[in-house]
Amino acid sequence: MPEEQTLVIDHLQKDSTLPVMPNPPLLTSQKSGWSSIHLGHFRQPAWELPKFSSLQHIISIPIALHHTVSVEFVLEGHLHRIQYHPSDRIDGCVEIFPAGPCSKISWDKEIDFTHFYLEPTFVSQVAHEAIDPDHVELLFEPKKVDLLVYQICLALKADLDVDGSGNGFYADSMATALSAHLLRHYATRKHTLQEYEDGLPKHKLQQAFDYINEHLGEDLLLTEIAAQLHMSQYYFCRLFKQSTGMTPHRYLIQQRVERAKQLLRQPELTVTDVAMACGFANQSHLAKHFRQHTGVTPKQFRKM
Structure with a gap:
């Protein structure tokens, strides 16, 4: 049998998720003033995604609504089985998917999730004084308790929820803080961001x-x-x-x-x-x- 083709997805393009998910997003930043980060909020039935490759890093907040949801990830040939529970939102659970190929993702019950898409070039250039953009790679984290990432993401979604337009300057600021945190804690190589104490001249x-x-x-x-x-x-x-x-x-x-x-x-x-x-x-x-x-x-x- 021929090998399954890998679908390359640019999440910043309009309707980019429709080829792989049955339902369109309930909320999206496509028409907002955001530039450094983008958002899509979904409610999807039990589903299995085809083999795909993402051009952006994805930060995901999965929410099991009223039941436990079993999720399987296959990344670089390794199978990961995770369960999400309604209580996970209290703990601040997130998922981090680095840009690149993912051969399988499936879940067995209806689930809500909010995706935040970050361009790899933006992440690596957030602190360009300290980082070589050619050597920035993020780790795959299928279920991670990180309250800072969780709160940043919730704040971004709340800003977009107000009237659907969002605030580009605020999104820029939050995307910058999020990227710096990812570089410190989820990069394959340690990146030290230099600190200054005296403020701006x-x-x-x-x-x-x-x-x-x-x-x-x-x-x-x-x-x-x-x-x-x-x-x-x-x-x-x-x-x-x-x-x-x-x-x-x-x-x-x-x-x-x-x-x-x-x-x-x-x-x-x-x-x-x-x-x-x-x-x-x-x-x-x-x-x-x-x-x-x-x-x-x-x-x-x-x-x-």
């Missing part, structure tokens, strides 16, 4: 402030700011927080809310106009962060 910090404030109304990405400062996303995030006490994403949202306060004083602008001008995805996105920072909604603020 004053001129670099001001450069970051200026760039963020000049582009508040745009779909700003973390990669763009780090590139302006000629450093990796990982080190920019760490040094910015050391200098300011807050993450770049929190600073961005704070500045957008401050800009929104100014624009809301202009009665000819609708709340939607203000949201768009300040870089929020829509009116509800503005309302969510405005209320978190001020304790009132934009409409209530206009009446004050």
